[in-house]
Amino acid sequence: MATLLIKGGRVIDPSQTRDGAADVLIEEGHIAAVDTAIPVNGARVLDVSGKIVAPGLVDLHTHLRQPGREDKETIETGCRAARRGGFTTICAMPNTTPAMDQRGIVDFVHQEAERLGLVSVRTIGAITKGRQGRELTDFSELFDAGCIALSDDGNPVADGFLMRRALEYAKVFDRPLIQHAEDPALVAGGVMHEGLVSTTLGLRGIPSEAESIMVARDIALAELTGGWVHVAHLSSAQSVELIRQAKRRGVHVTCEVTPHHLALTHEAVGEFDTRAKVNPPLRTEKDRASLVEGLRDGTIDCIATDHAPHTDWEKEADFDAAPFGISGLETALAVCVEALITTKVLTWSQLIEKLATAPARIADLRAGTLAVGASADLVVIDPSAHWTVEPQRFVSKGRHSPFAGRVVTGAVERVCYRGVESEP
Numbered sequence: 001m002a003t004l005l006i007k008g009g010r011v012i013d014p015s016q017t018r019d020g021a022a023d024v025l026i027e028e029g030h031i032a033a034v035d036t037a038i039p040v041n042g043a044r045v046l047d048v049s050g051k052i053v054a055p056g057l058v059d060l061h062t063h064l065r066q067p068g069r070e071d072k073e074t075i076e077t078g079c080r081a082a083r084r085g086g087f088t089t090i091c092a093m094p095n096t097t098p099a100m101d102q103r104g105i106v107d108f109v110h111q112e113a114e115r116l117g118l119v120s121v122r123t124i125g126a127i128t129k130g131r132q133g134r135e136l137t138d139f140s141e142l143f144d145a146g147c148i149a150l151s152d153d154g155n156p157v158a159d160g161f162l163m164r165r166a167l168e169y170a171k172v173f174d175r176p177l178i179q180h181a182e183d184p185a186l187v188a189g190g191v192m193h194e195g196l197v198s199t200t201l202g203l204r205g206i207p208s209e210a211e212s213i214m215v216a217r218d219i220a221l222a223e224l225t226g227g228w229v230h231v232a233h234l235s236s237a238q239s240v241e242l243i244r245q246a247k248r249r250g251v252h253v254t255c256e257v258t259p260h261h262l263a264l265t266h267e268a269v270g271e272f273d274t275r276a277k278v279n280p281p282l283r284t285e286k287d288r289a290s291l292v293e294g295l296r297d298g299t300i301d302c303i304a305t306d307h308a309p310h311t312d313w314e315k316e317a318d319f320d321a322a323p324f325g326i327s328g329l330e331t332a333l334a335v336c337v338e339a340l341i342t343t344k345v346l347t348w349s350q351l352i353e354k355l356a357t358a359p360a361r362i363a364d365l366r367a368g369t370l371a372v373g374a375s376a377d378l379v380v381i382d383p384s385a386h387w388t389v390e391p392q393r394f395v396s397k398g399r400h401s402p403f404a405g406r407v408v409t410g411a412v413e414r415v416c417y418r419g420v421e422s423e424p
């Protein structure tokens with residue numbers, strides 16, 4: 001493999017507290033050196049002056065749909081979408097058909113991803129068999145197969161006794177349970193946030209308490225068991241405050257927020273726009289501002305996409321009938337730039353920390369870093385490039401985005417995975 005020298009960029013690597021002009025030398029698929037003015041010495045040179053060079057982004061929350069719903073997404077299209085978005089590691093959620101609740105399915109996903117070689121795909125196994133919320137899976141088998149965490153995402157583990165036992169069991173492996181925090185009884189068939197917009201549209205609402213009550217319960221169970229709860233896709237101000245307090249008490253709880261919850265409110269539903277139908281729902285400006293503040297003050301550990309592709313025919317149904325979820329991988333970075341950098345909430349270094357370093361830490365992966373010796377997984381970003389979100393041009397099979405038509409800032413220019421560098 002030829003030596004590659006990525007020259008003249010602004011290298012941002014929060015794992016090494018580095019932010020400044022530097023070159024990156026890649027040899028045999030690994031980072032060989034990061035320094036100022038590395039001599040060329042016969043290497044192929046990629047000139048990236050004016051660009052940011054950062055560790056490849058890491059997504060803790062991707063729905064790949066394969067096996068079972070290849071009409072929505074395949075491992076291949078999902079990996080290509082990840083690359084487009086600057087992600088070199090994605091963690092696949094278990095709500096496939098069948099669910100990722102045993103070794104055979106986990107092995108299949110890993111092997112297919114390895115065959116493709118586009119990005120690193122890690123897996124999140126199911127907490128309960130078939131994600132039915134009744135019987136625990138074999139945690140030992142799933143962690144042994146390489147799962148980085150377990151979750152019933154798409155569904156909560158609603159039964160408190162089962163969640164207690166699951167936390168005790170997962171504690172043995174020092175790995176988190178990722179909770180899709182919602183109380184099904186309070187969701188009660190709701191399709192969007194319960195508030196002024198749902199009332200105006202005559203749609204059944206989901207109160208914020210459907211989430212925060214479950215967050216409060218899981219914090220209590222993490223406290224009781226000493227286990228680790230990671231709360232997925234936080235959406236409400238109450239949840240942020242509960243986690244802030246719990247962290248102060250030393251409870252082992254971490255959490256993530258999606259780009260769309262940072263950027264949008266329930267107003268985005270407009271006139272029954274299913275492209276803004278997500279679960280948990282987009283909520284009020286107060287909630288959105290609390291999520292931004294939670295991210296800034298460290299209450300929220302990282303950003304995760306909840307990339308949830310669906311077919312056109314499903315998403316173009318009535319608001320009530322359409323599935324929850326949007327295609328998120330290809331817009332995540334630019335949406336975060338708009339919500340967090342342009343508004344001066346975070347610096348670039350802090351944003352890369354939230355999109356790469358922190359999720360890698362939670363997943364316990366040697367990713368999200370440009371440390372010498374690490375796999376050469378990195379992204380070159382043009383921080384000032386403007387582009388228009390055109391979902392019909394997504395490489396994901398999911399072509400639905402509430403950001404369609406928006407002119408955004410920040411483009412992924414090149415992606416390098418295991419030392420192989422190309423256009424995204």
Ligand code: DOR
Pocket residue numbers: 063095153154155180277278279280306308309323324325326
């Ligand atoms: O919007 C969502 N879509 N939220 C989830 O929790 C599940 C996901 C999906 O799988 O479609």
